[in-house]
Amino acid sequence: MGSVGNGWPRGGGEIGELLRHPAFDAIGLGPVESWPASLKHIAEMVLNSRQPKFVAWGPDLAFLYNDAYVPVFPERHPAALGKPFREVWADIWEQFSPIVARTLSGSPQLFKELLIPMRRDGRTEDTWFTFSYTPLRDDDGTIAGILCATLDVTDQVAAKRGEKLALDELRAKSEALAVVNRAGAAITVEPDVERLTQIVVDAGVTLTGAEFGAFFYNVDDGEGGSYMLYALSGVDRKNFEKFPMPRNTKVFAPTFDGEGIVRSDDILLDPRYGQNAPHSGMPKGHLPVRSYLAVPVKSRDGSVIGGLFFGHAEPGRFSQATEASLVSLAGQSAVAIDNIRLFRAAKLEIDQRRDMEDQLRKLNEMLEVRVAAEIADRQQAEAALQQAQKMESIGKLTGGVAHDFNNLLQVISGNLQLLGKDVAENGRAKERIANALVAVERGSRLASQLLAFGRRQPLEPKVVNIGRLVTGMDDMLRRALGEEIEVETIVSGGLWNTFADPVQIENALLNLAINSRDAMDGAGRLTIEVGNAFLDDSYSRTHPEVKAGQYVVLAVTDTGSGMTEEVKEQAFEPFFSTKPEGKGTGLGLSMVYGFVKQSGGHVKIYSQTGEGTTIKLYLPRSLRSEDRATAADTVPATGGTETILVAEDDEGVRATVIEMLSDLGYYVLKAKDAQSALTVIESGAHIDLLFTDVVMPGTLKSPELARLARARLPDIAVLYTSGYTEDSIVHGGRLDPGLELLSKPYTREDLARKIRHVLASRPQGGRGAADAARPNAKPSEPHHPETAAKPKLLLVEDDAFIRMDTAEILHDLGYDVIEAESGEQGADILDHTLVDIIVVDLGLPGMSGSAFAARAREALPSVGLVFATGGSDLPDSNHLSGSVLLPKPFNSAALDRAVKAALQPRL
Incomplete structure (x- = not known):
């Protein structure tokens, strides 16, 4: 080749023409004629080479290449000529920057079949190149550029890869065939479905290279299917514990309906995926799945036994060859499962027949025993029925006997006690009367025991410790x-x-x-x-x-x-x-x-x-707090001057009780039945207490008599007596709440105490009015303080121990005490109970002591008030005048003084 006047060689093809063009100017190098001799020499060599080559020279590594290099990047030519290396290869600069740096540092580079993403025809595709980078020196020996000689080996790499892929596929087929054969041999002799499916799933994971695989058993529940997880491989079973079994949705339907195989390189892009409500795709926490392969396992009759499912977190992991191997494996497993089912069905039929024969033999053997047991059970039931009937008969008998027997004992007891007064000076007669009364008491105890056994005694239950x-x-x-x-x-x-x-x-x-x-x-x-x-x-x-x-x-x-x-x-x-x-x-x-x-x-x-x-x-x-014991037994056995109406149908009992009450000082009215007693009440006579037998002839019963009596005489007290109460005032074996009963037979002392207790517990009217209204009242009759009603006292204290001790002291001091543990409970009591005095703690929870006392004074203006407190001041209120302060702690004497002081204005 010749040369031109500027020393530049003639030739170089199209690129050479471009370089000789007057307008060409390489970045950082200037016009061609100003290039150093070393660069001109290298450029001549590159331009005349038939191998793709380029030179990158100067501070910006201006890019110079030959015609053979143009096919490497056709879209960048001719704009790339003379431009900086980094600008030309901006898309792969991150990959080549270290290579360029090492070459410029003086180290030659050689790469074989290097993968380089190359942009061609508007898209990026994988290409492979074998190339060398050689450092170039300037006239003074300084490294000034890079020489690259390259070959596009994409076709060769693809050919080698195809060959390797074919070999790998052949090897995979051989291995898959071996896996299928081994699995087939194993499942053929496996009698257990669960172990069989585990073998199949393990083999499927090996065949497919899946991260996990599963076998779901198909169960027809009549509502679209229910699928049970039988076997799992590759992951722990706990990964599926939080998720429901798959439903027959668009993704799973082809498998569970037996329509065919579902293989997806990326299930996230599958149009059938993510449309199964209520979930949109995989539920949160599910194993990641991109590659998906599902094969139905079908029985000989065409029904779907279940499905084999395999997944992988990466896309494109399952091939058509893998799919074919799984179809073979699924077919073998279906045959094995069918065989197991047939064997089990035959065995079940044989076992059932054997069991039926055994059961028939045992039934024949046990028939006599069962008949005997049935007869024994019937005899036992008849004996229990007879016992229940006997108990009911004894109960009725004891009730009837007790009523008449106790009435007789009451007549005998009453007359013996009255006779005792007449022979008070005759010691021998008194001894005989005492012996007779002992016999009466034994008879009374015998009747009480009969009633107790028959469960017909009137109980008076209380909350007891x-x-x-x-x-x-x-x-x-x-x-x-x-x-x-x-x-x-x-x-x-x-x-x-x-x-x-x-x-x-x-x-x-x-x-x-x-x-x-x-x-x-x-x-x-x-x-x-x-x-x-x-x-x-x-x-x-x-x-x-x-x-x-x-x-x-x-x-x-x-x-x-x-x-x-x-x-x-x-x-x-x-x-x-x-x-x-x-x-x-x-x-x-x-x-x-x-x-x-x-x-x-x-x-x-x-x-x-x-x-x-x-x-x-x-x-x-x-669960209630303990009830206080009543003071009835501690009341002195004394008489009084009140008027008592006695309603008793038994003439003998009526006569003796009237005489005993008269002997105790009471003015007595009498009636032979409830209707006669009501007539006396409606006559306008003053009556303090109605003493009535429970069981009397006539249509008007004693409870109704008591109700009518209270309606006409609100202050009247009522005391029932009976030898047997039936169900009139006793329900569920218990005396009705608020009622007082004196069981027959009773002594004169029992009668006296009970009368005083009942009179003391009634609402109190004016004493003068009672005396004035009583027929034949005797103004000269002395007043007996011991027969007067006890002052009624309300104790309001939230501390249980203080309340218990204080109540006991007040009982001993002679007060009729009602207890409350809060101001609210005390207010409820005042709604239906009259009291003479209130002892209240100031520091109550909820309604305070002063607030309760103010409310009490509104309801009962003259009630006495005692404030028990750990402080030293009374509440400041005009409504609480006359109140007494009781500092804590206090003794019985201080309590007595405080209560008497508060009660004084009312005496």
Whole structure:
């Protein structure tokens, strides 16, 4: 080749022409004629080379290339000629910047089959190049540029990759065939479906290269399908615990309906995905899935057994060859599952036939036993029915007998007591009367025991702390049992209250203690324990008559001779006794049993011959606070001057009670039945107390008589008496609330005390008006202070211990005390109760003591007020004038002075 005047070689093709053009100016190099000789030499070599080459020279690495290089980047030619290297290859500069830097530092570079993303035809595609980078030096030896010789080897790389892919595919097919063969051999002999499906899923994960695989069993629930996860491979089962089983949606339908295979390179782009409400795609927390492959497992009859599902977090992981291998695997597993089903069905039929034969044989063998058991059950049911009928008959009999028997005893008792006054100077006669009264008392106790066993005694239940009650009986029990019996009483801490008749609890304990004494022949150890107990549902199931719940248990244990099983079974039956003739009635335990059952409780005997006996009484727990014991028994047995109307149908009883009341100083009116008594009441006569028998002939009953009497005489007191109350004032075995009953037979002292108690508890009217209204009143009759009603006092204190102690002191001081634990409760009491004096704590929670006192003064302007407080000042209010301050702590004397001072203006 020749040269031109400027020394530039002629030739170089199209690029050479461009370089010789007068307007050409390479960045940082200037016109061609100003180039250094070294660059001109290199440029000549590059331009005349048939191999794609370029030179990057100067501070900006101006890009110079030959015609062979143009196909490498046709879209950039000719704009790239003379431009900075970084600008020409801006899209791959990040990849080539380190290579350029190392070359400029003097290190030649050689790369073979380097992947370079190349932009061609408006898109970026992967290309592979083999090229070298050689550092170029200037005339002074300084590195001034880079020479690159390159070859586009994309076609060669693609060919080699295709060959490798074919080899890999062939190898994969061989391996897949081996996996399928191994899995097929394993599942052919596997008798368990669960293990079989696990083998299949494990093989499927190996075949597909999936991150996880699963087999879902198809169950037709009539509502679109229900699918159960049978086997899982590749991940822990807990990954699927939070997600519902797949439903028959657009993605899963082809598999579970048996329509065909679903393979997706990217399930997120599949139009069937994300349309299954309520979820939009995978629920939160689900394993990531992009590649998805599902193959149905179909039975011989065409029904779908289930589906094989495989997933991978990356797209494009499952090939058509993989799909074909899974189809083969699914087919083999379907045949194996069908075989297992057929085998199980045959085995089930054989087992069922064998079971039916065994059952028929056992039924034949057990027929006689079952018939015998049925007969025994029927006999037991008949015996239970007979026992219930016997108990009902005894109850009715005892009720009727008790009524007439107690009336007779009342006539005898009353006349004996009246006769006692007439022969007061005759000692021998008094002794005989006393003996007769003892017999009357025994007869009364016998009638009471009969009523108790028949569960027809009128109970007067109260909220009781049995521990306190038992402790109070200690002295009486020791006297009754004798010195040779060692008595130990154990009361558990935190004892609950119970709702029962305290008198009957005492009677029951006394009966049990006396029975234990006799079983120990008068010498031994008696242990009384009181505690809490819970009878649960399992206990209730084995004892149907017992209601599950919380109970207070009273247990009496002795060191006596114990009981045989036969004796235990009959222990509670009436008139059954192991004692010698004349030593017992056989009603003691019957009475205990009847009382506990009537109170909603349970009785249990634990005993062995020679090992002693324990009898436990379970009484239902009460959540209310303990009731105060009434003062009726502490009222003196004195008479009075009030007017009493006696309504009694039995002539003998009526005569004796009238005489006893008259002897006690009362003015007595009489009536033979309820209608006659109502006539007396409507006559306008002044009457302080109606003393009426419960059971009388006529259409007007005693409760209705009492209601009519109170309607006409609001201040009248009512006292019932009866030998047997039926259901008129007793319901559920309990005396109706607010009623007073004096059971027949009763003594003169019992009558006197009860009359005074009932009169003291009634609403108080004017004493002068009562005396003036009484017929034949005697103004000269002396006033008996001991017969006057006690002042009624309301104690309002939130501290339970202070309230209990203060109430007890006030009772001892002679006041009729009503307790309240808050101002609100006290206000409720004042809505229906008149009181003479109020003792209230100033520091009450909720309604304060002063606010309650102001409200009380509005309702009762003359009520006396005592403020108990830890402070030193009375409330500042005109409504609370005359109030008395009682500083805490106080003793009984200070309390007595304060109450009397507050009560003084009312006396």
